[in-house]
Amino acid sequence: MKIVVALGGNALQNKDSDFTSESQLNIIRKSVKHLVDIIEKGHDLIITHGNGPQIGRIIIQNEIAKGITPAMPFDVCGAMSQGMIGYHIQQALGDEIKERGKKKSVATIITQIVVDKDDDGFKNPTKPIGPFYSKEEALRLKEEKGYEIIEDSGRGYRRVVASPKPKKIVEIETIRTLVDNGNIVIAAGGGGIPVIEEGSKLRGVEAVIDKDLASERLAKDIDADILLILTAVDKVYLNYRKTNERGLNKVGVVEMKKYIEQGHFAPGSMLPKVLASIGFVESKRGRKAIITSLDKANTALCGLSGTIIE
Ligand SMILES: Nc1ncnc2c1ncn2[C@@H]1O[C@H](COP(=O)(O)OP(=O)(O)O)[C@@H](O)[C@H]1O
Ligand SMILES: NC(=O)OP(=O)(O)O
Numbered sequence: 001m002k003i004v005v006a007l008g009g010n011a012l013q014n015k016d017s018d019f020t021s022e023s024q025l026n027i028i029r030k031s032v033k034h035l036v037d038i039i040e041k042g043h044d045l046i047i048t049h050g051n052g053p054q055i056g057r058i059i060i061q062n063e064i065a066k067g068i069t070p071a072m073p074f075d076v077c078g079a080m081s082q083g084m085i086g087y088h089i090q091q092a093l094g095d096e097i098k099e100r101g102k103k104k105s106v107a108t109i110i111t112q113i114v115v116d117k118d119d120d121g122f123k124n125p126t127k128p129i130g131p132f133y134s135k136e137e138a139l140r141l142k143e144e145k146g147y148e149i150i151e152d153s154g155r156g157y158r159r160v161v162a163s164p165k166p167k168k169i170v171e172i173e174t175i176r177t178l179v180d181n182g183n184i185v186i187a188a189g190g191g192g193i194p195v196i197e198e199g200s201k202l203r204g205v206e207a208v209i210d211k212d213l214a215s216e217r218l219a220k221d222i223d224a225d226i227l228l229i230l231t232a233v234d235k236v237y238l239n240y241r242k243t244n245e246r247g248l249n250k251v252g253v254v255e256m257k258k259y260i261e262q263g264h265f266a267p268g269s270m271l272p273k274v275l276a277s278i279g280f281v282e283s284k285r286g287r288k289a290i291i292t293s294l295d296k297a298n299t300a301l302c303g304l305s306g307t308i309i310e
Contacts, residue, residue, distance in 0.1 A: 001226055002179070003301075004219035005035065006212055006276075007049040008231035011294050012085060019057060024085075029092045034297050036096045039104065039184070041301075046179055046222060047089060048215045051081035051190025055208060056130020056159060063145075074161070075193050075204025082110055082189035089186050097184075106184045112170040112202060113192030113209055113217070119164035126268050127163035127208045132156030153266045154241060160268065162207040166192060166214045170202065172221050179222055188214040216276035220283050227280045227289040228301070229273050234293045236274060236307040238264050248307045253278050256309055277309040 011031040014023050039045055055077050062071040072080070086108030093106045115121075125148045133141065138149045138157035147159045169175070169188065178185045191209030195202040212229060219227045235247035238259060248259075256278055265271040277289030290297075292306025300306030 002044045002046070002222065002224045003038065003226045003228050004046045004048065004215055004222070004224045005038070005297075006215040006227070006229045007031065007047065007089075007294075008229070009050050009053055010232040011230055012049060012088075013053060019053070021088075025088045025092065028088045029096070031294055032089065032092045032096050034294050035093065036100060036102075037298050038301065039097070040100065040102070041298075043301075044179060044182070045184050046175070046218065046224065047093075047184065047186045048188045048211055048218060049085055049089065049186070049190070050211045051078065051085060052127065052129045052208070053131070054081045054085060055190060060130060073204065074206040074208070075195070078190055078193045078204075078208065079110060082108070082193065086110075086186045086189055093184065104182070104184055106186065107178055108186040108189070109171050109175055109178070111175075111188045111192045112195045112204075113166045113188065113214055114168040114170060114197055114202070115164035115194045115205065115207065115209065116167060117196040117205070121164035122162045122207065125160040125162050126150075127161050127210060128152050128158035128268050129161055129208055130159050132158055150268065153269045163191075163210050164194060164205075164207050166209050166217045169214075169217060169221055170195070172218075175218070176222055188218045210272045210276075212272040212276040213279075216279045219280050219287075223284075224280075225287065226301070227277060227287075228297060229277065229289065229291045230294045230297055231273065231291065232293065234296050234305060236265070236270060236291050240264065240266075240270070250303075250308045250310065252310060253281055274309075281309050 014027050058077045090106045141147045150160045152158045175187045191211040191214040194205050194207045238246045265274050289309040290300045290306050292300040296305040
């Protein structure tokens, strides 16, 4: 099977207070073991990943360094996050594959994704980036730096930025060629670098695309069989974090759409995962999406855990 695996933040970082490069590589080394288990079952993997915490921190580094060295624009920070995270996944995955006596090449593709310059996402910022703040810190940053702030699923306050929808993956032919030739590809990291078309040229824009929606685009474009979204929770829940919380196992798209209308999924966190899953499953008969945690990925592929949307 051809599987697009979307790695969420918890596969890339330990906790919000431990952001060293060493810590990121260590957690990725643990995460890739689950991915190599999938590869050993004979599946072809295309890996995407988030970058919300990482791009937020790169932007903070740029803000602090202002006056010493020029600040890089958002699109360049997005490219930096793709390179940084792709490098660690590429190294960790390559080492794990070698250790298990397998032969497979791993390559990261710096990926640009075309967005519509008039996308509503530019007017209404929804993508949380960077660290979590207390309410007081968040209000101070709003005042001092003009950040847009939201409360993020009961986990604290975060800066939000524009998040236009992904329309077209610029490097799709390269990705397809590498996948078709048996390579493991890391692409559309951080949702891809958002670019707009200006005549025959591309121009980077100030935004962060949602990686789950970008993963849906990629999974459709390479004709994947499964979109596997790995995050911090083992399942999608109804009435999440309430006393009547209930995990979803196998769900059809009609039922899932009903739950969206009832407001069960938080925008900026679970909602894009559910929307990406529905979009992928609806696009072709036989396609399946799974939302689960990294440690449940393998059992979920056997239909034994996670939320499976068919
Ligand atoms: N209905 C829901 N079911 C499960 N998790 C939910 C739900 N609504 C919001 N969430 C939150 O969404 C989080 C996943 O989104 P996010 O942290 O943005 O993902 P990522 O792993 O891609 O960074 C979960 O860890 C949980 O805190
Ligand atoms: N770009 C993006 O969606 O990142 P996260 O998954 O880390 O939020």
